[in-house]
Amino acid sequence: MKPKALLFDVFGTVVDWRSGIARDLAIHFQTHPSNTDPESVADAWRAEYQPSMEPVRSGRRGYVDLDTLHAENLVKLSKEFEFDLGDENQTNWLTKAWHRLPCWPDSVSGIERLKREFICASQSNGHLALAVNLAKYNGYSWDVILGSEVVRTYKPAPESYSRACSALQLKPAECMMVAAHNSDLQAAQNAGMQTAFVRRPTEHGPNQQQDLRATGQWSLEADSIIELADRLANL
Amino acid sequence: MKPKALLFDVFGTVVDWRSGIARDLAIHFQTHPSNTDPESVADAWRAEYQPSMEPVRSGRRGYVDLDTLHAENLVKLSKEFEFDLGDENQTNWLTKAWHRLPCWPDSVSGIERLKREFICASQSNGHLALAVNLAKYNGYSWDVILGSEVVRTYKPAPESYSRACSALQLKPAECMMVAAHNSDLQAAQNAGMQTAFVRRPTEHGPNQQQDLRATGQWSLEADSIIELADRLANL
Numbered sequence A, B: 001m002k003p004k005a006l007l008f009d010v011f012g013t014v015v016d017w018r019s020g021i022a023r024d025l026a027i028h029f030q031t032h033p034s035n036t037d038p039e040s041v042a043d044a045w046r047a048e049y050q051p052s053m054e055p056v057r058s059g060r061r062g063y064v065d066l067d068t069l070h071a072e073n074l075v076k077l078s079k080e081f082e083f084d085l086g087d088e089n090q091t092n093w094l095t096k097a098w099h100r101l102p103c104w105p106d107s108v109s110g111i112e113r114l115k116r117e118f119i120c121a122s123q124s125n126g127h128l129a130l131a132v133n134l135a136k137y138n139g140y141s142w143d144v145i146l147g148s149e150v151v152r153t154y155k156p157a158p159e160s161y162s163r164a165c166s167a168l169q170l171k172p173a174e175c176m177m178v179a180a181h182n183s184d185l186q187a188a189q190n191a192g193m194q195t196a197f198v199r200r201p202t203e204h205g206p207n208q209q210q211d212l213r214a215t216g217q218w219s220l221e222a223d224s225i226i227e228l229a230d231r232l233a234n235l
Helices: A017-031 A039-047 A051-055 A068-082 A088-099 A107-112 A129-136 A158-167 A180-192 A224-231 B017-031 B037-049 B048-056 B068-081 B088-101 B106-112 B128-139 B158-167 B183-191 B226-231
Strands: A005-008 A121-124 A175-179 A194-198 A220-222 B003-008 B119-122 B175-179 B194-198 B221-224
Touching: A005 A158, A017 A039, A017 A088, A039 A051, A051 A068, A068 A088, A088 A129, A088 B175, A107 A224, A121 B128, A129 B119, A158 A175, A158 A180, A175 A180, A180 A194, A220 A224, A224 B068, B003 B158, B017 B037, B017 B088, B037 B048, B037 B068, B048 B068, B068 B088, B088 B128, B106 B226, B158 B175, B158 B183, B175 B183, B183 B194, B194 B226, B221 B226
Parallel strands: A005 A121, A005 A175, A175 A194, A194 A220, B003 B119, B003 B175, B175 B194, B194 B221
Antiparallel strands: none
16 A cells, blocks of 8 residues: 655665765864864764764653754764854754754755655654754755644654644545664564655765664565665555 | 744734635535535534534633534534535544645745744644644644644634643744734734734635724734734844
């Protein structure tokens, strides 16, 4: 059965967070020097991401948006890697690097093509402003932005997926989760959704070890969002 | 100052609810006859809209979506105008007529053109599924769907406007409300937003009496969304 809606993970699946974050860290280091390379700080910043969401997922902490978590994690990194954050404006600019991440080359044309046949939704842990800023920065638009601010928790909490499908007035089986991460797809499948794995073998840089291949029985696999569109057209 | 985001009213401003509702009522009356013309029932259905939201705005009733209110109001109309609603599927189909409303002729090209320069958001009393279905039905997409389901109340409650701007991480003065209704613009202006009045002199049919002209000091006035794009380009 063809899905009616495609729900997209964004960080890593649609946008290349590592090169975008490293780019803006390199700019920051020009005026606030560091002995560390930007890629290592980008990897460390991303590594703080999952643990920092856990108190929200478990309910120990009320919902806060990703800007708040990214800002808190950035303070930790500045101590660990011994660099100065600069004044408040500079710190905010650096925190908002997550709003300025470049797409993978196939993302914009793939999404715009898929929108002709399917409801294409952002189903990211980013909040509405972050998701819309990422889209405007790259020149695409979602049909609807779901994700953490709508469902009031973070993936891979089960309610994250079920509430997203409900918001579209669709059953989970009518929706397909699209992600470069097996863990995201497993949680979506557990919630009854269809699943599509898009390989992003350099998301974590040239020595990536994780998510190089599908580790579950997903509905579809593809090497790009354009290839995903081809596969969905042939269903 | 040019706005960064345009927040659009939808029913009447972007879509022509009256002819869309009358069209689907006419189809319904073919199998469930009525002595009333579809336009009169469409007008009566719309007339129930504002009073039915009031308990939610005042806090006497928790948030329910427009499908719920439209369904309740449809039952009232079927008694008043003495027509049969048919079975549950047929009743649901008729209630969902509000998801299948045609755009005014200038809406799609106007919105897609404005999206090149501005964040274009749906700021309607419709919920997410309704807003996305209206967009897909007509072939346009919003940058982000705000509105009742995000702000958890109905316009013209003041929080409806302030929460919508906050969701974009923008100040109200950086956002422009676009509407065919003076009352909507007055509430948006009270919340600190810029305002654009788009004249829709046949929203209520050929004998429309209300909102034929601007009754407040709005930032801009236009006869179509395309003309609005021209005026914003010249600011």
